[in-house]
Amino acid sequence: xxxxxxxxxxxxxxxxxxxxxxxxxxxxxxxxxxxxxxxxxxxxxxxxxxxxxxxxxxxxxxxxxxxxxxxxxxxxxxxxxxxxxxxxxxxxxxxxxxxxxxxxxxxxxxxxxxxxxxxxxxxxxxxxxxxxxxxxxxxxxxxxxxxxxxxxxxxxxxxxxxxxxxxxxxxxxxxxxxxxxxxxxxxxxxxxxxxxxxxxxxxxxxxxxxxxxxxxxxxxxxxxxxxxxxxxxxxxxxxxxxxxxxxxxxxxxxxxxxxxxxxxxxxxxxxxxxxxxxxxxxxxxxxxxxxxxxxxxxxxxxxxxxxxxxxxxxxxxxxxxxxxxxxxxxxxxxxxxx
Amino acid sequence: xxxxxxxxxxxxxxxxxxxxxxxxxxxxxxxxxxxxxxxxxxxxxxxxxxxxxxxxxxxxxxxxxxxxxxxxxxxxxxxxxxxxxxxxxxxxxxxxxxxxxxxxxxxxxxxxxxxxxxxxxxxxxxxxxxxxxxxxxxxxxxxxxxxxxxxxxxxxxxxxxxxxxxxxxxxxxxxxxxxxxxxxxxxxxxxxxxxxxxxxxxxxxxxxxxxxxxxxxxxxxxxxxxxxxxxxxxxxxxxxxxxxxxxxxxxxxxxxxxxxxxxxxxxxxxxxxxxxxx
Ligand SMILES: Cc1cc2nc3c(=O)[nH]c(=O)nc-3n(C[C@H](O)[C@H](O)[C@H](O)COP(=O)(O)OP(=O)(O)OC[C@H]3O[C@@H](n4cnc5c(N)ncnc54)[C@H](O)[C@@H]3O)c2cc1C
Ligand SMILES: Nc1ncnc2c1ncn2[C@@H]1O[C@H](COP(=O)(O)O)[C@@H](O)[C@H]1O
Numbered sequence: 001x002x003x004x005x006x007x008x009x010x011x012x013x014x015x016x017x018x019x020x021x022x023x024x025x026x027x028x029x030x031x032x033x034x035x036x037x038x039x040x041x042x043x044x045x046x047x048x049x050x051x052x053x054x055x056x057x058x059x060x061x062x063x064x065x066x067x068x069x070x071x072x073x074x075x076x077x078x079x080x081x082x083x084x085x086x087x088x089x090x091x092x093x094x095x096x097x098x099x100x101x102x103x104x105x106x107x108x109x110x111x112x113x114x115x116x117x118x119x120x121x122x123x124x125x126x127x128x129x130x131x132x133x134x135x136x137x138x139x140x141x142x143x144x145x146x147x148x149x150x151x152x153x154x155x156x157x158x159x160x161x162x163x164x165x166x167x168x169x170x171x172x173x174x175x176x177x178x179x180x181x182x183x184x185x186x187x188x189x190x191x192x193x194x195x196x197x198x199x200x201x202x203x204x205x206x207x208x209x210x211x212x213x214x215x216x217x218x219x220x221x222x223x224x225x226x227x228x229x230x231x232x233x234x235x236x237x238x239x240x241x242x243x244x245x246x247x248x249x250x251x252x253x254x255x256x257x258x259x260x261x262x263x264x265x266x267x268x269x270x271x272x273x274x275x276x277x278x279x280x281x282x283x284x285x286x287x288x289x290x291x292x293x294x295x296x297x298x299x300x301x302x303x304x305x306x307x308x309x310x311x312x313x314x315x316x317x318x319x320x321x322x323x324x325x326x327x328x329x330x331x332x333x334x335x336x337x338x
Numbered sequence: 339x340x341x342x343x344x345x346x347x348x349x350x351x352x353x354x355x356x357x358x359x360x361x362x363x364x365x366x367x368x369x370x371x372x373x374x375x376x377x378x379x380x381x382x383x384x385x386x387x388x389x390x391x392x393x394x395x396x397x398x399x400x401x402x403x404x405x406x407x408x409x410x411x412x413x414x415x416x417x418x419x420x421x422x423x424x425x426x427x428x429x430x431x432x433x434x435x436x437x438x439x440x441x442x443x444x445x446x447x448x449x450x451x452x453x454x455x456x457x458x459x460x461x462x463x464x465x466x467x468x469x470x471x472x473x474x475x476x477x478x479x480x481x482x483x484x485x486x487x488x489x490x491x492x493x494x495x496x497x498x499x500x501x502x503x504x505x506x507x508x509x510x511x512x513x514x515x516x517x518x519x520x521x522x523x524x525x526x527x528x529x530x531x532x533x534x535x536x537x538x539x540x541x542x543x544x545x546x547x548x549x550x551x552x553x554x555x556x557x558x559x560x561x562x563x564x565x566x567x568x569x570x571x572x573x574x575x576x577x578x579x580x581x582x583x584x585x586x587x588x589x590x591x592x593x594x595x596x597x598x599x600x601x602x603x604x605x606x607x608x609x610x611x612x613x614x615x616x
Contacts, residue, residue, distance in 0.1 A: 116468070117472040158567065200514050208506050253524045294605075315586075
């Protein structure tokens with residue numbers, strides 16, 4: 001076994017990496033904070049937010065009112081844009097000094113980049129893409145629940161001897177709370193030394209795309225490959241129901257839906273009340289993204305399609321005439337609007 | 339870069355996801371009937387490496403840690419145009435978490451030597467952690483660029499420009515070589531293998547198999563023994579539709595639509611999202 005950077009006996013507290021961009025905290029960080037607070041109140045641990053970047057005064061002022069006990073701020077000019085190398089370098093220094101017991105990061109592109117690199121430089125374990133977090137009643141260890149094959153199987157993973165116990169959580173997995181502090185949490189500014197060589201990568205351009213957030217949409221109409229060429233019809237159904245459009249990866253790859261609308265393992269985890277899935281086969285990498293739906297309706301012409309295993313209401317038919325008639329029915333009766 | 343470009347692609351062999359079923363009784367994965375395939379995004383990484391070779395010359399090595407049955411799949415990947423393959427196969431590698439996996443792959447990359455560019459897939463369809471590529475980069479102390487869509491050399495050829503996907507769009511990174519990339523799934527069309535090449539490969543097998551003893555690592559750092567994390571329990575099958583009604587609505591398309599309409603409006607009403615009368 002690789003020697004741990006520090007031992008469980010030396011470790012205290014729960015830390016949450018607060019990801020932010022353009023002055024806004026990432027929703028996943030707030031979601032994790034809510035979960036971390038739940039864990040902290042069970043174990044009596046102190047909850048620390050870790051904020052890294054450059055020129056952080058405004059966002060630190062805001063973050064200090066989140067439901068946390070202290071805020072550690074690491075500011076440095078070389079942290080102005082996210083690069084995994086510089087962030088991991090600085091985070092490692094702070095963590096070796098402060099020795100948290102648990103460190104949680106969002107499973108976003110930046111969060112995963114940082115987590116994967118940091119875990120190795122700290123010689124510790126990382127449980128990635130957790131679908132739930134809890135503390136072992138017997139020994140207080142962090143238990144990360146993870147799914148393989150897009151939800152096909154669940155495993156519980158622990159990191160017994162290495163610290164910090166690191167975990168990442170996908171956006172949308174936990175619900176955020178509105179809990180806030182009236183008085184700001186104490187802010188501790190930590191100085192780090194980042195040599196220029198610790199930032200080998202330069203961000204030369206950033207292209208932002210307007211992105212839809214379908215993770216919290218109430219109603220979804222989902223287009224799979226079987227809806228190829230029928231996008232206007234899918235849009236009409238979504239319009240009649242005031243639903244957002246979601247898509248499988250095939251639909252996204254073929255370019256008839258934006259990547260922000262991809263549902264599943266490499267897309268978004270959604271939480272709709274109603275999901276109408278049109279012409280998707282039901283690969284686990286897709287269905288993991290609609291597992292949380294209250295009602296799943298599936299339309300597919302193949303009676304053997306696995307999507308029917310995952311649906312409440314199943315229509316085994318060509319989706320074209322069915323959706324056309326459904327749209328007509330909604331339009332003529334004017335129902336479906338919220 | 340000194341001399342020719344040497345790219346190395348990390349290929350993981352996974353069970354075909356659509357053929358893996360879950361045994362509801364034992365709560366385990368039934369891989370028995372699943373055929374294997376190369377993790378799909380790794381094929382995109384391979385195509386990216388081969389396209390770089392087409393354009394700039396050099397060579398492409400393949401690296402995989404897995405059981406011996408992986409070898410034929412590496413040969414098929416070689417037939418697409420790669421030059422040499424390394425298979426890390428040893429019981430001692432089994433049960434590795436991301437720390438031990440990335441350590442083992444990094445040790446092999448070090449031993450292979452002179453690698454300018456390590457290319458991985460963005461994540462594996464079975465493990466789905468996306469943590470191995472940054473892990474490899476950390477062990478080798480190399481820069482990383484994940485979720486890459488495209489890569490181009492700058493004029494000096496000792497840096498690459500990588501366009502990669504982030505949470506709200508794309509960014510372009512200037513990355514000095516050597517570096518580790520992970521490649522977005524379906525960002526390109528992997529080419530077909532060249533069957534003539536496959537025949538020629540059979541005669542002159544370019545797959546090197548290494549065991550733990552071939553790598554310069556402490557055996558205690560490998561596999562399950564070297565993994566700080568461990569599985570403490572296998573829970574019930576999540577979301578495998580166990581709670582779903584699976585009710586089939588039958589009829590002509592119009593009848594099906596009508597049944598759907600009634601069920602959906604009724605559901606919306608009961609969910610407190612009443613459908614407004616028109
Ligand atoms: C690492 C990795 C990550 C992935 N992540 C994701 C992810 O996040 N999201 C995702 O969606 N996929 C993901 N995938 C891909 C996934 O495995 C499937 O390939 C994909 O979900 C299939 O999309 P589909 O159902 O639209 O297409 P298909 O599998 O082609 O299914 C189309 C279905 O439409 C039906 N159909 C065709 N015509 C009609 C018609 N006229 N009327 C009714 N039905 C019809 C067919 O019977 C078929 O079942 C991932 C794969 C990998 C390897
Ligand atoms: N056993 C392995 N052998 C070769 N490459 C691997 C292995 N495991 C992971 N990788 C590489 O790391 C990428 C990301 O995997 P993961 O971090 O498991 O999601 C894969 O797409 C592969 O390129």
